[in-house]
Structures are given as structure tokens and as C-alpha cells.
Amino acid sequence: MRLPACVFVTRAEVLRGAAAAARTALRGLEELRRANSALPWLASTGGPAAANSKGLTRGVVKLGWSWEAKYVWFWRGEAQLARYLADAMGLPGCTAEGCIVQEWVDFDFELRLFFLPARGWTPASAPLRPTHHEYTAWRNVEGEDAPGKFLKPTEAEALRWFEGDEAALASAHAQAVAASQPLIAELLTKHPEAVPMLPTLTPTLTLSLTLTLTLTLTLTLTLTLTLTQTLTLALTLT
Secondary structure, three states: OOOOOEEEEEHHHHHHOHHHHHHHHHHHHHHHHHHOOOOHHHHHHOOOOHHHOOOOOEEEEEOOOOOOOOOEEEEEOHHHHHHHHHHHHOOOOOOOOEEEEEEOOOOOEEEEEEEOOOOOOOOOOOOOOOOEEEEEEEEOOOOOOOOOEEEOOOHHHHHHHOOOOHHHHHHHHHHHHHHHHHHHHHHHHHOOOOEEEOOOOEEEOEEEEEEEEOOOOOEEEEEEEEOOOEEEEEEEEO
16 A cells, blocks of 8 residues: 555653654654655655655644544644644643644545445455545645635536546546555454444444545545544555
8 A cells, every 4th residue: 555654643752742752753754755765656756745755844743533624733844743743632622642643645635435334344254335425625725734625526526627537537436445445454453343323323333535636646545434433544546
């Protein structure tokens, strides 16, 4: 899987010192980028963001259970990363064990896939197919430290962003479904408990998958599993 560099920073690290936690996080991201530097897709593109093609300067901090871009901060440089780590762990009522620090990913819009596994489903039984999908995007303002206006493009608008290439958009959907399978399997090892779902309160697993798409068919996949808590992973495909 082609993953953008991403590390987990614990609450304890941040409380001991946000500046030191930021330095450790940046070292971890750089090590991951170096470890993958020989991969053809990374060597040819410089990574999932033009801003970081010559060195890590930009990324995001987010809580694992963040949704619709809530509790997501854009950082530029070590000092800003340290400030947002402290802000995240200092939120009133926040009991998260830590937060996710990820390198920046350029994208035009997202493809969100929603999964409703049947009772007793396991990754070994059969591939899980999405029951619904949505396209979403963000109108961000340069220099802002958080996502801007939330947009929901239609299927026709998404196709226009793909320059009318129906085969390419269909391929993006197929790649997203395929890429989701190992991520779902991994998440279920961490949070296997079912959660009650309204209106029947029948224990059901609810999974949502977000894939960001660009016209160059660089795909960034974010998988969110809603069980006892939410965990987010990101995956880049070319």
C-alpha cells in the first residue's frame, strides 16, 4: 500500500513537552519518507504533496475520531506542529490517548465509501462491498490552519473533475474498494466490538472510507472505522 507518512503521538509525550513531541514526530515522518524513497511512485512524484517534494515542511494534526474535518489542524514547521499538538491534547473534555500527525496530501475531492458488514462477517469470509458512496471537498483558504467550507459535489461534478473520463472514475472506485480490505482487517484487530445502530439497536459494524482524488489519479485513502472509537488511516495510490 502507498501510504503517506503518518505517526501517532501519545498524550503522555505531549504533556511532557509539546516541542519535544513535535521534534520526535517530524523525525518519525522523515524516517518513513526515507524508507519509502526508493519506491517508484514516490521517486517519480516526490510524495503526495508538492509542498514536501524537497523536504518535509507541511502536514496535519488530527484526533483519531475526527469527522467532517473537526479537530484537524494544518501545520507548517516544527513550532506550529508543537502548538497544535498542545491544543489537541488540551481540548476540554478530550480523553484521546494521542493524536495523528501526517504529511500533507494534495487532493481535489474525496470519495467516501460506507460499509455495513453483516453480523458475523470477517475479513476472511469475503471482500466487503460498500453500500453507499459520497463525494466531498473542502474550499480551503491559503494560510488558514483548518479546513474551510464543506462541499458535496454531485456525481456529474466529480466526473467533470476527471475530465469526463468515466473509466478513470470507475477505476478509482475499484481501487478504493480493493485498498479498503487490508485496512478494514487491520482496524478490526484493534476494535472488533460491534456498536448498536439505530433504530433497531442491532449490534452492527459501521465502516466509512474516504478517498481523495486528483485529476492525475493520485488517490489518498482515509479509512474510518466507527466502533468503540474511531481510528483513521491514510493510503495513497497512483
